[in-house]
Amino acid sequence: MMPREVNQALAREFGLSADEYGRVLAIMGRTPSLTELGIFSVMWSEHCSYKSSRVWLKTLPTTAPWVIHGPGENAGVVAIGDGLAAIFKMESHNHPSFIEPYQGAATGVGGILRDVFTMGARPIANLNALRFGSPDDPRTRRVVDGVVRGIGGYGNCVGVPTVGGEVNFHPAYNGNPLVNAMTVGIAPADRIFLSAAAGIGNPVVYVGSKTGRDGIHGATMASTEFGKDSEDKRPTVQVGDPFTEKLLIEACLELMATDAIIGIQDMGAAGLTSSSVEMAGKGGVGIDLDLDQVPQRESAMTAYEMMLSESQERMLMVLRPDRQDVARAIFEKWELDFAVIGHLTDTGHIVVRHGGQVMADIPLDPLAEQAPLYHRPTADTPKHPPLGDVPDPVGLAAALETLIGCPDLCSRAWVWNQYDSTIGGQTVQRPGDADAAVVRIEGHDLALALTTDCTPRYCAADAEAGGMQAVAEAWRNLTAVGARPLAITDNMNFGNPEKPEIMGQFAASIRGMAAACVALDFPVVSGNVSLYNETEGRGILPTPAIGGLGVLEQAECCVGQALHPGLHLVLIGDTAGWLGQSLWLREVAGREDGPPPQVDLAAERRNGDFVRGLILGGTVLACHDVSDGGLLVAITEMALSGQVGAMLDADETHAFWFGEDQSRYVLAVLDAAPVLAAAAVAGVPARAIGVAGGDHLTLPGEVSISLGRLRTAHERFFPAWMES
Amino acid sequence: MKAGIVVFPGTNRERDMAIALHGATGLRPRMIFHRDTDLSGLDLVVLPGGFSHGDYLRCGAMAAHSPVMDAVRAFAGRGGHVLGVCNGFQVLTEAGLLPGALLRNAGLRFLSQDCQLRVERADTPWTRHYAPRQVFRAPMAHGDGNYFTDDATLDRLEGDGLVLFRYVTPSGEATPAANANGSARNIAGILSPNLRVMGLMPHPEDLVDPLMGGTDGLPLFAGMAEALAA
Numbered sequence: 001m002m003p004r005e006v007n008q009a010l011a012r013e014f015g016l017s018a019d020e021y022g023r024v025l026a027i028m029g030r031t032p033s034l035t036e037l038g039i040f041s042v043m044w045s046e047h048c049s050y051k052s053s054r055v056w057l058k059t060l061p062t063t064a065p066w067v068i069h070g071p072g073e074n075a076g077v078v079a080i081g082d083g084l085a086a087i088f089k090m091e092s093h094n095h096p097s098f099i100e101p102y103q104g105a106a107t108g109v110g111g112i113l114r115d116v117f118t119m120g121a122r123p124i125a126n127l128n129a130l131r132f133g134s135p136d137d138p139r140t141r142r143v144v145d146g147v148v149r150g151i152g153g154y155g156n157c158v159g160v161p162t163v164g165g166e167v168n169f170h171p172a173y174n175g176n177p178l179v180n181a182m183t184v185g186i187a188p189a190d191r192i193f194l195s196a197a198a199g200i201g202n203p204v205v206y207v208g209s210k211t212g213r214d215g216i217h218g219a220t221m222a223s224t225e226f227g228k229d230s231e232d233k234r235p236t237v238q239v240g241d242p243f244t245e246k247l248l249i250e251a252c253l254e255l256m257a258t259d260a261i262i263g264i265q266d267m268g269a270a271g272l273t274s275s276s277v278e279m280a281g282k283g284g285v286g287i288d289l290d291l292d293q294v295p296q297r298e299s300a301m302t303a304y305e306m307m308l309s310e311s312q313e314r315m316l317m318v319l320r321p322d323r324q325d326v327a328r329a330i331f332e333k334w335e336l337d338f339a340v341i342g343h344l345t346d347t348g349h350i351v352v353r354h355g356g357q358v359m360a361d362i363p364l365d366p367l368a369e370q371a372p373l374y375h376r377p378t379a380d381t382p383k384h385p386p387l388g389d390v391p392d393p394v395g396l397a398a399a400l401e402t403l404i405g406c407p408d409l410c411s412r413a414w415v416w417n418q419y420d421s422t423i424g425g426q427t428v429q430r431p432g433d434a435d436a437a438v439v440r441i442e443g444h445d446l447a448l449a450l451t452t453d454c455t456p457r458y459c460a461a462d463a464e465a466g467g468m469q470a471v472a473e474a475w476r477n478l479t480a481v482g483a484r485p486l487a488i489t490d491n492m493n494f495g496n497p498e499k500p501e502i503m504g505q506f507a508a509s510i511r512g513m514a515a516a517c518v519a520l521d522f523p524v525v526s527g528n529v530s531l532y533n534e535t536e537g538r539g540i541l542p543t544p545a546i547g548g549l550g551v552l553e554q555a556e557c558c559v560g561q562a563l564h565p566g567l568h569l570v571l572i573g574d575t576a577g578w579l580g581q582s583l584w585l586r587e588v589a590g591r592e593d594g595p596p597p598q599v600d601l602a603a604e605r606r607n608g609d610f611v612r613g614l615i616l617g618g619t620v621l622a623c624h625d626v627s628d629g630g631l632l633v634a635i636t637e638m639a640l641s642g643q644v645g646a647m648l649d650a651d652e653t654h655a656f657w658f659g660e661d662q663s664r665y666v667l668a669v670l671d672a673a674p675v676l677a678a679a680a681v682a683g684v685p686a687r688a689i690g691v692a693g694g695d696h697l698t699l700p701g702e703v704s705i706s707l708g709r710l711r712t713a714h715e716r717f718f719p720a721w722m723e724s
Numbered sequence: 725m726k727a728g729i730v731v732f733p734g735t736n737r738e739r740d741m742a743i744a745l746h747g748a749t750g751l752r753p754r755m756i757f758h759r760d761t762d763l764s765g766l767d768l769v770v771l772p773g774g775f776s777h778g779d780y781l782r783c784g785a786m787a788a789h790s791p792v793m794d795a796v797r798a799f800a801g802r803g804g805h806v807l808g809v810c811n812g813f814q815v816l817t818e819a820g821l822l823p824g825a826l827l828r829n830a831g832l833r834f835l836s837q838d839c840q841l842r843v844e845r846a847d848t849p850w851t852r853h854y855a856p857r858q859v860f861r862a863p864m865a866h867g868d869g870n871y872f873t874d875d876a877t878l879d880r881l882e883g884d885g886l887v888l889f890r891y892v893t894p895s896g897e898a899t900p901a902a903n904a905n906g907s908a909r910n911i912a913g914i915l916s917p918n919l920r921v922m923g924l925m926p927h928p929e930d931l932v933d934p935l936m937g938g939t940d941g942l943p944l945f946a947g948m949a950e951a952l953a954a
Binding site: 149152153156157158159241242243244246247333334335413416417418419420421422423424425426427428430440442555556 | 733734736737739740743744757773774775777778779780833834835836837863865867927929930932933935936937
């Protein structure tokens with residue numbers, strides 16, 4: 001790139017406001033160099049600095065006796081028993097995934113994997129939460145195809161099973177899909193690696209792929225809205241190499257078995273800049289980098305380009321000097337670059353040299369401490385008035401067939417079948433088999449239950465209720481397989497925070513989430529914020545995606561959702577018939593209207609603890625929570641999984657069968673009577689609603705629909721839409 | 725039975741294979757890095773699944789030129805037993821130890837789903853614990869599993885009884901619908917003429933524990949352990 005004069009206009013191009021550029025001038029006491037301006041602009045980007053969200057994120061509960069590391073490290077760490085820790089995080093790659101769906105999604109997977117194995121964990125599971133535009137939008141199919149291929153292409157090659165996630169469609173995501181990727185890893189609880197640098201003079205080592213010009217200013221791109229020219233931003237999307245990532249995992253884990261590493265950090269957003277600044281900053285030391293030593297894929301790269309490159313599959317480490325040769329041998333064995341590119345200093349500055357010249361010299365404390373922090377104005381979104389009575393226009397059978405086949409409820413097999421879900425040989429509950437994925441820890445009886453959840457249409461109608469519901473549903477899905485929910489990672493996807501109504505959605509979501517986290521003992525241990533999800537001024541639905549993690553002490557105690565003939569069906573939880581913001585209302589009555597269902601957190605906890613107790617006691621043979629589409633959809637999903645019908649004897653209306661009242665489960669048990677008795681003792685609402693059997697779903701009043709017909713409706717959408 | 729598992733850069737199902745072999749034999753298999761050439765003392769060499777060298781060239785093509793593969797060819801030449809699964813099957817064809825090639829799946833998409841396999845003969849070291857024509861379930865997970873070779877070779881494989889597994893329906897019929905990746909004549913696994921080199925695309929090693937949904941793969945490993953007991 002041609003040398004440019006550094007001034008306020010260039011700072012603006014780099015995404016810095018006039019006020020922010022003023023702070024840069026004050027810190028530097030002079031006009032910064034191009035490289036320095038680049039470093040400030042990415043470190044102070046929304047993506048890296050959380051400048052709009054930090055004041056709100058601080059209000060989330062983050063502690064529990066089992067939390068080892070909460071937010072602030074590369075990923076969250078919780079103790080799961082047997083001396084082991086689960087390390088996990090979810091992260092967005094929304095902006096790149098619209099511009100270049102395959103690489104955007106693939107590098108999203110790669111990035112979140114690195115956040116987890118950086119801390120010493122072997123990744124054992126991936127999940128992903130995807131939101132796409134309307135299937136009717138001509139761009140959506142291309143985005144879905146590329147994102148699914150990208151996730152599969154990366155995850156399958158690195159050999160980490162993709163075990164769960166969610167896929168939703170809504171026109172609000174036209175031109176702004178959400179790709180949120182989650183990785184879970186396992187490490188010994190006393191062998192967690194952190195990023196803080198220490199030891200003046202210690203070597204700073206670069207490992208992994210070579211640096212190229214890809215992804216320069218990606219973090220800045222992720223901090224602006226899209227306009228008509230977004231597709232021209234393709235050069236700022238990185239290209240992933242899962243093969244190198246696989247080697248990097250093996251090499252890092254091999255090195256982590258030694259005592260060579262003092263600090264380690266992956267090079268994610270803002271690449272070499274953020275990794276070196278964060279490592280030195282956390283360690284309270286200075287850092288000198290000599291860019292001539294950086295392995296380079298392209299010739300004549302400038303300091304600016306190298307510091308801002310987001311080339312993938314790279315890590316930065318501070319090593320014990322006497323272990324440098326051990327480390328080098330391991331990386332050479334795995335045929336990865338290994339280069340000493342600098343050392344730690346006592347100056348408190350980051351100094352970047354290139355071609356014998358100092359290209360940047362920035363004091364680290366002010367770079368961090370004087371980073372902008374905004375208390376942006378908020379405005380509440382008006383609440384929807386109550387819905388009132390909505391008559392049933394089509395009847396139960398027709399509504400069920402519509403719902404079970406609609407894009408938000410139909411079978412996702414077309415998606416899952418492109419992800420390797422069995423590699424590792426520990427996948428107990430595969431995608432679609434249960435409310436949460438269950439993955440056993442190799443060599444242990446322990447298993448982790450994993451889920452991602454959010455209902456954006458609830459959040460759009462009432463962000464506080466929606467944030468609360470997202471956390472509660474994650475807790476419920478873990479409970480429904482028998483797991484004890486431990487903690488969540490959150491991926492906050494919102495529009496432009498400079499608009500008060502968007503910031504209001506953000507703040508309200510956080511309030512709702514925090515209330516649920518407290519009531520359910522379910523703290524936030526890691527997370528990511530993605531703002532400016534707007535295209536041409538139109539924002540997405542507020543989407544606080546929740547990644548939940550729970551533990552089962554005995555993997556064999558978990559249950560799936562498949563019905564078996566002869567089992568009794570018991571509904572747990574209160575049903576008032578809440579149709580506001582329900583899928584029935586949208587798909588059958590053609591309205592997106594009303595307030596969303598409210599979560600009673602005390603009932604949530606009581607019902608869930610009761611259900612978990614029954615599952616772990618061996619009483620429950622199948623369990624499914626009641627969520628999108630309501631009770632009849634939940635029962636249908638259980639029937640399709642088990643390939644057996646059900647005779648339902650509750651003589652009720654459409655609001656009962658399709659309402660989305662919260663905190664409910666359907667249990668399949670050998671005998672309903674003792675379950676009802678136990679529920680009465682526990683003060684938990686419970687009701688016997690039918691028996692599994694036959695090959696039809698039958699309701700009172702001679703409504704009967706064959707499983708074959710439901711299966712056809714359920715499985716039609718994706719193949720027909722994608723392969724047409 | 726002493727087993728060794730070859731690890732190429734990019735191999736990723738070696739742990740799954742080790743679990744299955746350990747379960748069948750009680751012995752931990754030896755991991756053999758691709759630059760090693762010492763296969764002494766082994767009764768079985770396994771080339772497991774993965775993306776060797778990223779599969780950035782033809783799948784398995786670069787791995788077939790690894791130092792370890794000269795040793796594997798010599799081992800097979802001495803009558804040693806070699807099992808290649810998924811990427812390992814691809815490596816065996818690229819190395820010339822089995823005929824044919826694995827092309828892109830017919831639908832041009834990665835396929836991760838269970839398939840049903842029919843045992844074409846049970847009088848081999850691999851299938852002695854299955855019944856002839858028995859159908860069992862196995863997960864598949866590949867983008868390039870579409871077995872292809874010329875008609876003459878297919879006729880010879882079939883004539884010599886060297887087709888070991890076919891993709892079938894649950895009731896055992898080799899239909900086009902059961903053949904998700906489009907393989908010639910529904911072929912999922914084949915043998916060398918001496919029956920001691922076997923390659924297959926699906927992953928029986930991922931179905932050896934009731935907790936993971938079944939034990940359909942167990943007879944393969946139990947049979948091998950019995951046949952190759954030292």
